Amino acid sequence: MATAHFVFVPLMSQGHLIPAVDTAMLLATHGAVCTVIVTPASAARVRPTVESAQRSGLRLRLAEFPLDYAGAGLPEGVDSTDDGHVPPQFMPRYFLAVSRIRDAVERHLRDAASPPPTCVVADFCHPWTSGLAAALAVPRLTFFSTCALCLLCHHNLEKFRAFDGVVGDDEPVPVPGLPPTSTSSTITVTRAQAPRFFRGVPGWEKFADDVERAWAESDGDVINTFLEMEPEFVAGYVAARGTKVWTVGPVALYHRTTATLALRGHTHNSVAGAVDADECLRWLDGKDPSSVVYVSFGSIVDLEEKQTIELGLGLESSGHPFVWVVKSPNRHGETAASFLRDLEARVAGRGLLVWGWAPQALILSHGAVGAFVTHCGWNSTMEAATAGVAVVAWPHFADQFVNAKMAVEVLRIGVGVGVEEPVVYQRVKKEIVVGRETVEAAVRSAMDGGEEGEARRRRARALSAKATAAMREGGSSHANLVDLVKRFQPRHVVESGARNGKATSQLHPSADLELEIHGH
Template sequence: MKENKGLRLLLIPLPLQGHINPMLQLAQILHSNGFSITIIHTSFNSLNPSNYPHFNFYCIQDGMSQNEYSSSLLNFVIELNTRCVDPFKECLGKLMCDVSKEPIACLISDVMCYFTQDVATNFQLPRIVLRTGGVCSFVAFAAFPFLIEKGYLPIQESKLEEEVTELPPLRVKDLPMINTKEPEKYYELICNFVNKTKASLGVIWNTFEDLESSSLSTLSQQFSIPMFPIGPFHKHFPINNASSSSSLISQDQNCISWLNNHKPKSVVYVSFGSVASITAKEFLEIAWGLVNSNYPFLWVVRPGLILGHEWIELLPNGFIENLEGRGYIVKWAPQLEILAHQAIGSFWTHNGWNSTLESICEGVPMICMPCFTDQLVNARYVSHVWRIGLQLENGMERGKIERTIRKLMEDNIEGNEIRDRALKFKEEAKVCLEQGGSSCSSFEKLVAHILSLKTFTFEAS
């Protein structure tokens, strides 16, 4: 650890797996650079303090239930931002009066916890935000008022394939929407977190300059606050320390032993993250597409992934046995270890930002199957800007799945070019964290920025 800064940082994540992991990784990065860390977390998906004995934890009661989360992700996030205001005020009041600990330099909150901005302002507490997604998708979110004005939103079925000329290479179907009967409510949510980001004193990004330089440049012209691309967060530490302790689901470690028995670059890894869902028909088409490709596969089927079903009971009798060890299905897996394993040849992903970035860092080409919001933008960038993957579009069909897997895994011109580009980005992701690298330099600026906030005072409103 570097010299103690004598300052405390308050961090508050959105209580979903894909947001908790990068926030806790950021906390570890900051702690290893001399800051004391206090994590403010909700009672929903409450964190286990014993996993991080070097942090202080404070739990606020949000009153959210699993049923509320399962029924509507949109309503869950909106309701969380309403219910947390008062308990967060009470929490901040206590923490800022605690003279037994170091003075608080600032609050770092998830962008989606936009309720924290007004509360922090009332306490004269500087707020920096962490965006756990990519910059490319945030550019699209920030453009929502324009997209509505120009008629791109709400999306019309007849215009799905049209290019959004102002946001290349996105088409209308790639805009970061969610399936909802209340689009106005979704637009308001986007507007809230974008505007509260603009009101903050800076944005921390889990990305790196060489990957998203164009999007960073675009956003910097629109926002008059500093940007700190200091990622990839998980590469600041050994892989086994980066996220396993913050996993909300028990990880099956046996799959690593299974991978050890396979040739390099021979296995297709399949995982659609902690939130996405698929239909029973899609599940079966995926299963047969994997089998028919004749490549070994490691498939994460999270309980609840398949709408209306518990787990893999839909598979025909004898399906697993007939694979003769060529397929391995688990409920959850240590993804960072898997992607870094020499046996992995491709990653079939929903393109959540964490998964996308983790795949880039290991030079693993992607098969893209985005479900909603920023995943749609990420997949388009993977396939058409960075060109390190192929996107499955217009439905799941086993023949198309088989052909896509083969194209990415076999020795052919397109597959070879994709693999070469993926390895190039892997090297850039490594170099950016070295002394003098872009993320290393950006982190030094972030630390200097945080230290400068000691003298910050809000203007009277």
């Protein structure tokens, strides 16, 4: 039988890379061949997971392409956006360097790929992959690890020019054209909260145009969400953009065992006092069910010293056991690092500070965890929903504000801390600190055993059940994964001239191209 071969081109950032690899593994479980294009640092992050998948018989490959640092004017070794590897002033050069691997990727896929590629699945941040797919004469899908609500908000805010005439970045406006839900009829955002996908960032105007153009010209979108989580917004997004959408999440559910969860995104902890996955589990095993608060702000966010101290004191005062991923000492100032070591000694037994990498999905899936203090990156939000835990929503930048609104206002599985504007990547530097009293109150609210807290937890557990059902045989995401593999088999892909001045590919007429959403 002819085999579909998907070429994934993720953004080399943990929040984009890991769900792309998870999606590739899911497609491989349904018989596809999947190649993931990576830089050396990104390859190191996902290699343990990929090798585990390969040992189980999946046809999953990593293809490494080093960047030309000197040619792009980058410091040596800057090949990942995680952990501060790319200082902000070098970010445009970084994206330029990544785009320049196109010719090498094309040669590799022409000369060494067997079977030949049948589809490119590219992160929306890589508009240059339009040319790659055209040169290979295969379709190209845009990959998003964010919610359909976020994508629809962006589209409608741009289409209806919702911020025209709005002077301040902090003035909320209703997002036009959103379908009402059973819990929220209106969602408002400020310009600072809007998921603008590089819009409004000085110096990024052309790149934003390129992203939008490539997105519009793609042959469909693959989104790490699931239909039952946001049916109105998935349908609204399909109708608004007139595109084919495959919802395939929660892709983290590929990892159904402790062993594979522990490998997901694994990096070696060389920090003194760092704990590994087994130690985390043993510590959690000693706690009561749903009694522990898990705290993590993802791979990019580094808290300012004052905020680190206020957060720590708020957690300490809450009285609840907690696991806090504080990252490595070199990502903290001397004052904050000293405070964290003192706090670690004071809360020994009740609080666990994780220095370095943490097996997040594994921790969230443990029965002792009852709430998640999160920056509301979409992967973290999805992992919380999948695990059925309540969230304390603390957005920092980009799509995180809309994700927080999804959790708090639409799904009603979370409480907010009141942050209404970006904390990082600010255009004008401004100190924003959530005080210890607010932290304590938010944690107590999320862990509340009263009627409101129990209702929140019931909704979280119900959402978790829907997430699991979506990935089982017969579920909406499972059906979309099967459909992707079927549609992009070679016998269904034929060259069809040009669209918008570029070579492109369409599916064979036997594959229905009408807009559809499986399970809706």
